[in-house]
Amino acid sequence: MRVCFFGDSMVNGTGDDECLGWVGRACAEARRGGTDLTCYNLGIRRDTSADVRARWRREAEARLPAAHDGRLVFSFGANDCCANDAGGGVRVDHAAALAHAEAILLAAAAWRPVLMVGPFPIHEPATDARIAALGQGFAQLCARLGVPYLSVFETAAGSAAWAREVAAGDGAHPNAQGYAEVAAVFSRWPAWRAWLGAASAP
Secondary structure, eight states: OEEEEEESHHHHTTTOTTSOHHHHHHHHHHHHTTOOOEEEEEEOTTOOHHHHHHHHHHHHHHHOOTTSOEEEEEEOOTGGGSBOTTSSSBSSOHHHHHHHHHHHHHHHHTTSOEEEEOOOOOSOHHHHHHHHHHHHHHHHHHHHHTOOEEOOHHHHHTOHHHHHHHHHTTSSOOOHHHHHHHHHHHHHOHHHHHHHHHHHOO
């Protein structure tokens, strides 16, 4: 099984001294469990839903040939909710972010199996409120489209390790322990476990 993980710096694992993030840890656990898994981490710092929409298909097609069991995981949204560098408003507004997500998921699910992980907090109260609202919108969208959705906002926002590492780092990203906590939640997710079971079946 080949899995492409698309998203932003939280998918990339920015801030992790071990350079694994939650994606690398979850995939390493899957391989230790016997799944023949190739992981493509395609997280890019500062990417918004619009950025992911513009690039995902081209990048996925280069990595998921038709003859292989290829799958897609998306996680984005925090950067959409950040203040626009030019001043005034946010980088991608709520309605536009939902529209980008719907376009991505409709096209992706028509092509390959898809999962979505919700956006992560960045420990800035006003931005986090917008991220939480967008995550709720994503959850409703995924329910309507039949795409499994995992909210990780509460896990990250409620983690003492995450908060401690964010404060010690760049103010937005955790280090190894924070990412490990999210990886543990993702690794227990029934939708992900079902993928691993299907890939390991004879």
